[in-house]
Amino acid sequence: MKASKILMIIAALLPASLFFLPMWTIxxxxxxxxxxxxxxxxxxxxxxxxxxDLQNINLMNHYVGMKEIPTHIPEFDVFPWVVGxxxxxxxxxxxIGNRFLFLLWFWLSAIFGTIGMYDFYQxxxxxxxxxxxxxxxxxMDSAGELITYQPPLIGKQMIxxxxxxxxxAIGAYLLFLGMALSIIAYWVGRxxxxxxxxxx
Amino acid sequence: MKKTIxxxxxxxxxxxxxxxxxxxxxxxxxxxxxxxxxVYVAPGEHDExxxxxxxxxxxxxxxxxLPSGRLFKVIPVFSQDPxxxxxxxxxxxxxxxxxxxxxxxxxxxxxxxxxxKGVIDGRWCFINGNNTPRIARIDLKTFETVETIExxxxxxxxxxxxxxxxxxxxxxxxxxxVPVPQRDMPISEYKxxxxxALSFLAVDPTSGEMDIAFQIMMPGFDYDKAHPGRGKSHxxxxxxxxxxxxxxxxxxxxxxxxDKDFIAAVNWKKAEEYMAAGKFKTMPANYAxxxxxxxxxxxxxxxxxxxxxxxxxxxxxxxxFLPTPKSPHGCDVDPSGEYIxxxxxxSANVTVHSFTKMLDAIKNExxxxxxxxxxxxxxxxxxxxTVVQPGLGPLHTEFDDKGNAYxxxxxSSEVVKWKLGTWEVLxxxxxYYSVGHLMIPGGxxxxxxxxxxxxxxxxxxxxxxxxxxxxCQSAQLYDISGDKMELLSDFPTIGEPHYAAACPADLIKxxxxxxxxxxxxxxxxxxKSEKETKVTRKGNEVHVQMTMIRSHFSPDNIEGxxxxxxxxxxxxxxxxxxDVPHGFAMIGANTSELLIMPGQTETIVWxxxxxxxxxxYCTDFCSALHQExxxxxxxxxxxxxxxxxxxxxxx
Numbered sequence: 001m002k003a004s005k006i007l008m009i010i011a012a013l014l015p016a017s018l019f020f021l022p023m024w025t026i027x028x029x030x031x032x033x034x035x036x037x038x039x040x041x042x043x044x045x046x047x048x049x050x051x052x053d054l055q056n057i058n059l060m061n062h063y064v065g066m067k068e069i070p071t072h073i074p075e076f077d078v079f080p081w082v083v084g085x086x087x088x089x090x091x092x093x094x095x096i097g098n099r100f101l102f103l104l105w106f107w108l109s110a111i112f113g114t115i116g117m118y119d120f121y122q123x124x125x126x127x128x129x130x131x132x133x134x135x136x137x138x139x140m141d142s143a144g145e146l147i148t149y150q151p152p153l154i155g156k157q158m159i160x161x162x163x164x165x166x167x168x169a170i171g172a173y174l175l176f177l178g179m180a181l182s183i184i185a186y187w188v189g190r191x192x193x194x195x196x197x198x199x200x
Numbered sequence: 201m202k203k204t205i206x207x208x209x210x211x212x213x214x215x216x217x218x219x220x221x222x223x224x225x226x227x228x229x230x231x232x233x234x235x236x237x238x239v240y241v242a243p244g245e246h247d248e249x250x251x252x253x254x255x256x257x258x259x260x261x262x263x264x265x266l267p268s269g270r271l272f273k274v275i276p277v278f279s280q281d282p283x284x285x286x287x288x289x290x291x292x293x294x295x296x297x298x299x300x301x302x303x304x305x306x307x308x309x310x311x312x313x314x315x316x317k318g319v320i321d322g323r324w325c326f327i328n329g330n331n332t333p334r335i336a337r338i339d340l341k342t343f344e345t346v347e348t349i350e351x352x353x354x355x356x357x358x359x360x361x362x363x364x365x366x367x368x369x370x371x372x373x374x375x376x377x378v379p380v381p382q383r384d385m386p387i388s389e390y391k392x393x394x395x396x397a398l399s400f401l402a403v404d405p406t407s408g409e410m411d412i413a414f415q416i417m418m419p420g421f422d423y424d425k426a427h428p429g430r431g432k433s434h435x436x437x438x439x440x441x442x443x444x445x446x447x448x449x450x451x452x453x454x455x456x457x458x459d460k461d462f463i464a465a466v467n468w469k470k471a472e473e474y475m476a477a478g479k480f481k482t483m484p485a486n487y488a489x490x491x492x493x494x495x496x497x498x499x500x501x502x503x504x505x506x507x508x509x510x511x512x513x514x515x516x517x518x519x520x521f522l523p524t525p526k527s528p529h530g531c532d533v534d535p536s537g538e539y540i541x542x543x544x545x546x547s548a549n550v551t552v553h554s555f556t557k558m559l560d561a562i563k564n565e566x567x568x569x570x571x572x573x574x575x576x577x578x579x580x581x582x583x584x585x586t587v588v589q590p591g592l593g594p595l596h597t598e599f600d601d602k603g604n605a606y607x608x609x610x611x612s613s614e615v616v617k618w619k620l621g622t623w624e625v626l627x628x629x630x631x632y633y634s635v636g637h638l639m640i641p642g643g644x645x646x647x648x649x650x651x652x653x654x655x656x657x658x659x660x661x662x663x664x665x666x667x668x669x670x671x672c673q674s675a676q677l678y679d680i681s682g683d684k685m686e687l688l689s690d691f692p693t694i695g696e697p698h699y700a701a702a703c704p705a706d707l708i709k710x711x712x713x714x715x716x717x718x719x720x721x722x723x724x725x726x727x728k729s730e731k732e733t734k735v736t737r738k739g740n741e742v743h744v745q746m747t748m749i750r751s752h753f754s755p756d757n758i759e760g761x762x763x764x765x766x767x768x769x770x771x772x773x774x775x776x777x778x779d780v781p782h783g784f785a786m787i788g789a790n791t792s793e794l795l796i797m798p799g800q801t802e803t804i805v806w807x808x809x810x811x812x813x814x815x816x817y818c819t820d821f822c823s824a825l826h827q828e829x830x831x832x833x834x835x836x837x838x839x840x841x842x843x844x845x846x847x848x849x850x851x
Binding site for chain 1: 715749750751775776777778823824825828
């Protein structure tokens with residue numbers, strides 16, 4: 001089989017890891033939590049990083065009026081189908097072997113990924129801003145505005161006494177690797193078709 | 201002339217210089233600096249060793265870190281502890297149950313850590329109750345007392361609670377001989393009639409639970425201390441005796457008359473053979489066995505009704521007496537199991553018996569008469585060696601990993617280091633003051649960790665800031681890694697530290713439990729979520745199943761209780777987070793608070809005597825809104841028709 005096809009097949013299989021590996025993690029650390037609290041976001045659930053973490057994060061959050069983090073949201077009904085569909089589509093494209101299909105797969109992944117990130121951002125915004133007016137703790141910033149608690153989309157940020165870290169997890173990294181491989185498969189396909197590698 | 205003046209000046213300068221240098225050395229500026237470093241455990245760092253030090257008359261077991269000497273926990277064992285509701289909560293009261301009824305105190309002397317193949321394994325700590333003879337077992341995953349068992353036919357449980365090499369048994373020896381069975385008789389008829397029971401409790405290798413396998417009914421001496429044979433002497437246990445004179449009054453004089461008392465060598469493997477052969481008598485008895493379960497978070501009492509007894513006079517080969525000067529206290533076995541050190545507290549020497557020679561003397565029947573049917577071995581034929589004139593009043597010996605022994609001397613207030621085999625004194629250091637016992641981590645096992653020595657003292661006087669007439673007792677930590685001992689630090693202890701046992705922190709730390717898993721909670725009145733909370737009435741008993749979580753009770757408003765009711769607050773801590781306990785207190789409750797760990801359920805009883813609305817609150821600072829963690833109970837008059845109701849925020 002052509003090298004480009006093999007590469008594309010591997011690329012298509014990598015996102016399947018999201019069925020057994022977490023996609024994203026958000027960790028909260030503070031001096032009184034030498035072992036940080038954390039949650040893992042999978043394609044079909046939100047789970048404890050270590051036992052009890054979600055309960056403990058919710059306990060911390062309720063003082064400032066944040067809603068309880070759900071273990072299931074409607075997106076979780078959709079994600080597995082999208083990921084599964086992309087894997088199958090990628091495999092089909094790989095066996096067909098047309099490099100433009102590889103590129104299409106890359107762009108579809110990128111679009112779905114971006115939609116996913118935007119959706120994530122919306123959830124984070126909602127969580128950080130929909131605060132119970134009866135919340136026990138209401139801090140104001142220097143301008144007199146109510147402080148809100150939206151976690152970072154990606155990266156580190158202080159939220160009151162916690163340092164929140166939001167990063168992709170192993171499942172997402174494998175997805176990115178898959179996407180990269182699909183581009184490489186496209187270039188290898190170009191080479192196989194007679195084109196020289198483009199001058200750098 | 202010039203030469204003379206020059207010489208005199210030079211000599212004078214030299215002399216002054218030498219005196220000056222000498223003075224500096226005594227001050228020890230550089231030395232004390234490095235000693236401070238040896239005991240400094242920087243903020244955020246952990247100590248190297250756990251030390252379990254007995255509280256003596258406090259009845260408790262203290263957990264310290266070495267080398268810092270910091271106190272981490274006082275584990276309640278035999279005394280009530282209102283801080284933790286130990287002996288106050290319905291669940292822990294049974295642990296203090298005895299055949300004399302509920303007893304809120306005892307005298308806890310000798311902790312010993314469980315061993316596997318002669319090496320400390322960090323699973324359990326055993327400790328004896330001296331006044332109402334008992335042994336307690338502490339689980340080192342939770343650092344809680346999980347079992348107490350009473351010892352029948354005993355009075356004063358002093359030569360206890362020591363484990364065998366592989367924790368097959370933990371022993372309990374009576375200190376005071378008594379009539380067995382107890383009966384009305386004149387005290388002056390002690391001699392020949394009173395007996396001393398040595399009890400061997402089998403330890404279940406998985407659960408750790410104890411069971412009295414057999415008792416050996418010995419003559420009416422006092423049985424002071426004991427230690428197991430190990431390695432080559434595995435299978436034997438050694439007990440010191442005093443009062444072989446069998447005096448019953450003015451013991452300080454009358455028990456000190458004999459030139460030699462005995463170390464009783466008990467062959468427990470032989471005892472197992474006699475037990476299997478049925479050579480025991482079953483005596484009726486009545487004693488309590490109390491076990492605490494981590495699943496139900498409760499203790500239950502079982503009454504034991506009999507005990508199996510061996511008579512040494514009818515069991516040849518079971519017990520031998522080794523003559524030992526003079527009113528010996530400590531009976532200590534070196535790591536190889538060859539030497540049995542008898543510290544005769546009224547002698548000027550330390551006597552060391554040889555196990556090999558003992559076996560030989562037994563084989564060749566080198567007897568020097570017998571006492572109550574038990575052969576007395578000839579002193580010269582069992583003697584390994586004598587450490588001559590090392591100090592005044594030897595009490596107790598432990599060992600390092602280099603063939604050295606360290607003995608405490610109460611009267612001369614010092615610790616003396618000497619060599620096994622050559623019996624020469626290598627070093628001595630004063631203790632401040634009047635040292636009782638010392639402890640080397642692992643020093644009572646086949647594998648000592650010869651880095652530190654802890655001396656535990658009886659008299660404190662001017663060592664620390666004074667606190668009125670009653671002063672704490674003290675402990676000194678010595679560095680024994682070099683040829684000479686170095687005093688590193690000095691720290692106060694709780695109660696009276698009779699004895700201690702220590703081991704590297706790594707044996708225990710990784711297993712230290714962080715929370716109790718809520719889903720595993722099998723307490724009969726648990727509420728595993730706020731939905732499961734309720735209040736039920738059974739006659740005049742009201743059972744409240746409530747929960748606590750940051751930062752509220754559920755329910756926190758209860759109505760329908762009446763004066764004269766017995767209200768049981770069964771409180772479950774719903775947290776599953778490390779180090780988030782909650783406390784519970786009710787105004788007017790004639791008992792202590794509750795201190796509940798995550799996932800646990802505990803109960804106290806409140807008997808309201810007055811009509812009104814009474815508050816309850818969380819006593820342990822749990823969260824930013826801890827002050828808001830409170831509730832009310834409405835108490836109506838007797839016979840009122842107020843309905844039983846409970847709610848949180850109106851629901």
